[in-house]
Amino acid sequence: MFNVAPVHFIRDEESMERKTALYAEHVAAGARIVPFAGWLMPLSYGSELAEHRAVREDAGLFDVSHMGIADIEGEGAGNFLRRLLANDVARLTVPGQAQYGVMLNAEGGILDDLIVYYLAPGRYRVVINAARREADLNWMRRRGSAAVRIVEREDLALIAVQGPRARERSVVEFPEAIKGGVLDLKPFTAAERGDWMVARTGYTGEDGWEVMLPADRAPSLWRGLVSMGIRPCGLAARDSLRLEAGLNLYGQDMDEATHPYESNLGWTVALEPRDREFIGRDALERIKSEGPRRRLVGLVLRTRGVIRHGQVVRTADGSGVVTSGGFSPSLERSIALARIPAGEACEATVEIRGRAVAAAIVKPPFVRRGKLLVTLDNQT
Amino acid sequence: MSDIPTDLHYTETHEWLREEDDGSLLLGVTAHAVELLGDLVYVELPEPESELSGGEACAVVESTKAASDVYSPVNGVVEAVNEALNDSPELVNQDPYGAGWLVRIRPATTGSFDGLLDAGQYANHIESAG
Incomplete structure (x- = not known):
């Protein structure tokens, strides 16, 4: 079997x-x-x-513990991270504050998502995905300077x-x-x-x-x-x-071929102040002015079955693909994240093992702090 | 290693068959399979009266991580399915050789278990598959 x-x-x-x-x-x-x-x-x-x-x-x-931890230190650390990350570490003003965000390539593609901790003036800590550890550190080191030390904390x-x-x-x-x-x-x-x-x-x-x-x-x-x-x-x-929490997994729901505006991560992009030249900024401004062509949505399966990564999703706006799918123990039905063409569609069908199964399109998260945030009661 | 009942017939793909007094066969998946799959969250069962061909998929068990086909080891007709699994797929985890049975088959030929493994052979099989 x-x-x-x-x-x-x-x-x-x-x-x-x-x-x-x-x-x-x-x-x-x-x-x-x-x-x-x-x-x-x-x-x-x-x-x-x-x-x-x-x-x-x-x-x-x-x-x-498989996740990568690196300390970014030195008088240039803050400016280094302000150039490297789409979110702005200048918003971290009190030691101990943390910030979620993404690191982009010049085309606006997502190299990784990470959390930055501001520990002290000239001292930050980043936590990066295990599968991206080497690629991230190489990317950072190639863009470093004498005023920045990148210390991996193995x-x-x-x-x-x-x-x-x-x-x-x-x-x-x-x-x-x-x-x-x-x-x-x-x-x-x-x-x-x-x-x-x-x-x-x-x-x-x-x-x-x-x-x-x-x-x-x-x-x-x-x-x-x-x-x-x-x-x-x-x-x-x-x-x-x-x-269930609607949190993206790198390599599945986002990667170098996707940008933050089609990954539910526009909120992590700090375009203000406008004179901050971070990597990927030009691409993101262009994408934003043209309007993103795709969106990352939540799906809730209307009947029994389990949505899986890679399955085809059909909507009135066109076809897309399941990026993460599975069974939600809290909702007791299958849920998914899917990338579909931009539009207003609120119904979809998912191609599950040769059958087209109906699903509602919802805005993630599905569950947060123990509370169910989506319901099908008024729709079924 | 989980206990392997000695009164059942097994496949290399981790199904079991039990011959009932009325000549029908109960089909299920082994404790070893369930251990590898993890918690089941959905079981798709065949339509009653549908025809089964030996070696072809007749049901699907889905765990939190993957969907797996369950193959009928014999030719026959679906006499009944375990409806309780629709609401409680976890029965397969809890009692794979009992309440977690999947399909009751009326076999085309009774008493023929050629090519199936007995408990000892199945134990060797999963041992060697590591």
């Missing part, structure tokens, strides 16, 4: 993939380990649906604790030095003490932390968080959570 190649399920001790500092924890917990972006990562620890629900209703724990692990009860339940496990005051952090801000950084950010649509810490301290924090009843969650739950 398998079209799932067994190679996805290897647990090979001699494989080329890298292991995070928490690999032994995952194996000991019985996780299904899969290669992902050059790393051996947990796909799930038994039931990805239960893990998904834990994050929506309570608290869940993710090892995301010495750090990254643990996300997500869910309505994640923050209060996890904070007791933090070191004394950083514990005080983190519960007062506002969304998209961070506190830093030594090599520890606690940020109120995430990729699930729920409240929570992303914690950066020395890799050799990660196993004891992980075990402490598990002992507080916080459920370990794998990549499968991370994917269904981010899809």
